[in-house]
Amino acid sequence: MSAPTLAKSKTAKPRPKSPGDSGAPRTREEFVRALRRNVSAHGFLIGAVLCFSFFSWYPIVREFLLAFQKTEGGKTTWASWSNLTYIFNDPAFWQAWRNTLQFTGLALVLGFAVPFLIAVLLNEFRHGQGFLRLLVYLPVMLPPVASVLLFKYFYDPGYGLFNRILELLHLPPQDWLQSTDTAMFSVVIAATWMNMGGATLIYLAALQGIPGELYEAAELDGAGILRRIWHVTIPQTRLILSLMFLxxxxxxxxxxxxxxLLTGGAGPEGSTTTVVYLIYQYAFNFNNYGSAAALGLVLLVLLAVFSAAYVRLSRDSDD
Structure with a gap:
């Protein structure tokens, strides 16, 4: 009697592959289902790309072209560098940059330092943090126009809240928005109050990520609150401080x-004319769209430098 063999019979048929096996032909229903799924996914992607192209890429390209063009009598001609030459020779250009840099400097002193200090104080509270966070973030939730009009009422030289406070302190009233000495500072105060809520919560989240052992070790070494902030808090939040600074x-x-909204744009003797407001003036007051685009191009290049630095810091933080 011969031993049973394990060899395949030549007449044995191969096992049919399941539809999920690689290289197996799909049924019509599976093909239609996969096609519908991919069409939907690509449809959403194409819609997002089209919206981004129309509202972001196209205006950027159009601005580049418009910065080197001039439109007169409904006819557009190539202007080469004349628009850039015009804005650089305009005294308002340099005044707008001085005002913008002044606003940026004051906003960094107040809008960068004040939210961090508030976050440090909130981090010390053990009770009611939720309510305090809501209270700090509340100005961000208000419509910007409503917030600005509220401060315009506060700054009123006759019945405004700030002059009433100065009167109670036996101090002379101020022409907050009508004086060249205080107009820009008044704008900075309003802008800081309106926008500091988001920065405060970001700083607070960074502070709560610092290990408590570091503070305990600093306290054992006899460090006071200022030394703890300088030697523990700031070094541990250096990256987020750099990102928020940019x-x-x-x-x-x-x-x-x-x-x-506060000063009508220009302010007393042009003391609050910023670069973006000058772009608005070129385009809508003077109908000089080429110069407006040229100034926007200059601002775009400058902000691109800071944006590149921000992206670089963000990438380093991920690494």
């Missing part, structure tokens, strides 16, 4: 809403 510069150099 974001603050990028945001403040595009300021428009606050000076436009």
């Amino acid at each position: 974001m603050q510069i990028i945001a403040t150099m595009q300021v428009f809403t606050e000076p436009f």
Whole structure:
């Protein structure tokens, strides 16, 4: 009697592959289902790309072209560098940059330092942090126009809240928005109050990520609160402070809403005319779209430098 063999019979048929096996032909229903799924996914992607192209890429390209063009009598001609030459020779250009840099400097002193200090104070509270965070973030949730009009009422030289406070302190009243000495500072105060809530919560989240052992070790070494902030808090939050510093510069150099609503844009003797407001003037007051685009191009290049630095810091933080 011969032993059973394990060899395959030549007549044995191969096992049919399941539809999920690689290289197996799909049924019509599976093909249609996969096609619908991919079409939906690509449809959403194409829609997002089209919106981004129309509202972001196209205006950027159009601005580049418009900065080197001139439109007169409904006819557009190539202007080469004349628009850039015009804005560089315009005294308002340099005044707008001085005002913008002044606003940025004051906003960094107040809008960068004050939220960090408030976050440090909030981090020390053990009870009611939720309510305090809501209270700090509340100005951000208000419409910007409503917040600016509220401060315009506070700054009123006759019945404004700030002059009433000065009167109670037996101090002389101030022409907050009507004086060249205080107009820009008044705008900075309003802008800081409106926008500091988001920065405060970001700083607070960074502070709560610092290990408590570091503070305990500092206390054992006899460090007071100022030394703990300087030797523990700031070094542990150096990266987020750098990122917020760059974001603050990028945001403040595009300021428009606050000076436009508080002082009418230009302010007394042009003391609150910013670069973005000058772009608005070129385009809508003087109908000089080429110069407006040229000034926007200059601002774009400058902000691109800070944005590149921000991206670099963000990438280093991820690594």
